[in-house]
Amino acid sequence: MESFSGILSGFAIALQPYYLMWALVGTAIGTAIGVLPGIGPSLAISLLLPFTYQLVDPVGAFILFGGIFYGAMYGGSTTSILINTPGESSSVITAIDGYQMARKGRAGAALATSAIGSFVAGTIATFLMMVLAQPLVDMALRFGPAEYFAVMVLALCSVTGIGGGQPMKAALCTLLGLVLGMVGIDITSGAIRFTFGIPTLFDGVGVVVAAIGLFAVGEVLVGLGNLRGQKQARFMDTGSLMMTREEWKRSAAPWLRGSAIGFVIGVLPGAGATIATFLSYGVEKRAAKRPEEFGKGAIEGVAGPEAANNGSAGGSLVPLLTLGIPGSATAAVMLAALQGYGINTGPLLLQKHPELVWGLIASLYIGNIMLLVLNLPLVGLWVKLLKVPEALLYPMILAFSVLGVYSLSRNVADLYIMFGIGVLGFLLRRYKYPLAPVILGLVLGPLLEKEFRRALIGSRGDWWVFVDRPLSATILATSAIVLVAPLIGYAWRRLRARPA
C-alpha cells in the first residue's frame, strides 16, 4: 500500500513538464551514448555532473541520470545489429544474432524485438523496484553496523566472484578501489592517510575523477590506438520494423526470461549488464526449439539479452536506492552524485527524500515509453550519429573529461590524478583487469571501513561481533560461498580435464 501511494506521488512529480523535459533529455542522451563508441553511461553521468550541479535540482538530475542509464541499454543494440559493432559491452552478445538477422534483411525485426524487449524488461524491473523498495528499506533499518559491514562485504565478494570470469583480477581491482578509498582524511579519527603531504589528496580521490580517468582515458587510447588503417563499417539497411507473427511468438518468452535474469543479476552488486546478457543468451540457446539457428540469426538470441541488459539496469538501482550500496559502476557514480548534492544515502533516503526515490521510479516508467518511441521510428537518426568522425569524437571525449574534472574543483592537481588513474586504467583494461570493481571499491571502501570500526567500537574490540548475530553471520557465510565457488568450479574443471 505504501508503495502504491509512493508511486502515485512519484507520478505527480515526474509528470510535471520540467521533469518530463529532463526525462526526455536523459533518454535522448542515453540513446546517443549507447550508439556512440567510447562513452558509457557512467562516464556520461560523470561528465554531466558540472552541468547538473549548477542547472538541475537533485530530483531532476536523478530523472536525467535514470534516463541516461536506461537509454544507453537501448541504444547499444542499434550498432550491434546494423554494423556488428556494439556501442556498449552489454550489447556485445546482441551482435552475434542481430547482425546475422540484418544480413538476412531482418534488421528492422531485430531492432524491433530489441526495443520492445528493452521496454518489457525496463517496465518489469521498474515495477519490481517499486514493490521491493519499501520492504527492503524496512529490513535495512533494523541493520546494525555488523550487518551493514556484512552486506558490503557480500557486495564486494560478488564483484569478485561473478564479476567477469577473472576472479583474481576482479579481486585485485576491488582491493585497489578500497586502497584508493582510504586516501585522505580518515572520517572516524581525523587521521591523514596516504597523502604524502599533498594537500589535494587530503579530501581523498574523487569518485568522479577516478571514473572519468578509468573509463574515458583507457577507452580513448584503445579507440585511437586502432583508428588508423581501420576499415570503414558497412551499414545494413534497416528495412521494415514490423515483426512477423512468428517473430512475436518466438520473442515473447525470451523477453520475460531475459527480464527476470537481468533483474536478479542487476541486484547483485558487480555482476552487471554484460554478465546478464551472456547468461540470458545461454538460457535461450538451451530453451530454443531450434538451437542450431543460434549464431545464424536466431531472434531469441537478440530478444533475451536485450531484455536482460535493461532488466539489470533496473535491478542495480534497487540496492542503491534502498541500502545506499551501488550495484554497478553507473550506480556508483550516481551515489557519488547524490553525495555531491549533500544527500545522505542509505535506508533513510526513502524516508527523507521520498520525492527523489519515487520521482525517479515513476520517471523510469515514463522514460521507457519515451525510449520505445525514440528508438524505433527514429532509428535512422541515431545511426547518423555514427557519421561523426572518430578522429574528432575521441579527442572531444578527452577534452570533456578535462573540462568536467577541472570545473568540479578548479584544481589542476585533480587533472594530474585523473591522468595517472587513466594510464593505470588503460594498463588494467589492456591486460583484462575489470575496471568497474575499482569504482565500486572506491565508493564502498569508506562506508565499509566506517561500519567495520563502528561494529568493533560498539563491541569493545570483540571481533566475534561480525558472526554473533545470525543475519550478519549468514550474509558473511554467503559472501564466502560466492567468493570460493568460482575457485571450486575451476578446481573441479581441472580435475575432470586431467586424464585418468
Add this chain to the structure above:
Amino acid sequence: MSEESSGRGPIDAKVETALAIFFVVFSILFIWQSTKIPEPPRNISVGSGTFPIIVGTIMLGVSIALAWKRLREVAPRLFGRGVGEMTVVPLDDDDTGIRDWPAVWAVLGSFLALIVMLEPLGFVLTFALFLFGLSSFFSPGHWLRNLVTSLCFSLFFYYLFTQVLLQPLPNGILAPLF
C-alpha cells in the same frame, strides 16, 4: 592470430608480467605505509591503521597469487622452449589490442600537454590546439573541418561555463581578450 593483428608482442608480455609484479611491490609498500599511521590518542579498540593493514594483507595475497600464475605462464617460454615461442601471448577474443603504438604515445603526450598548459595558455587556446592537433594527426586530410570544429568547441564551452554556468575557466595569455 599474427602478432601484428592481435596487437600483442613480446614487450606486451613483459609489461603484463611487470604489472603483476608491480602489484606485489605496491601491496608491500601499502602495508608498510599503513603501519606508519599514528594511532589516535584515545583508547579505542580499532585505529586508523587496522583496516588498511587488513586490506593490504589481502591484496598482497591476491597479488602474489596473480604474479605466481603469470610467472608460471611465461616461465616455459622464458627458460624452456627457445626464444621463438616467447614472442606471442596466446589470446582469446582480444578487444583491447593496440595496432598503432605511436598513436597512443601521441594521445598521451598531447593529453599531458593539455593539462600542463591549461592555466598558462588558457582554456580556449589550449583546447583548440589540443583538438586541432589530435584530430589532424588522425585525419590530416580534413584540416579545415578540424580547425573550425576545434575553435567552435572551445569557444562554445568557454561561454557556456563562464556566462551560463558562471564557472570561471582559466584565460591564460588571452586574458586581455576575454
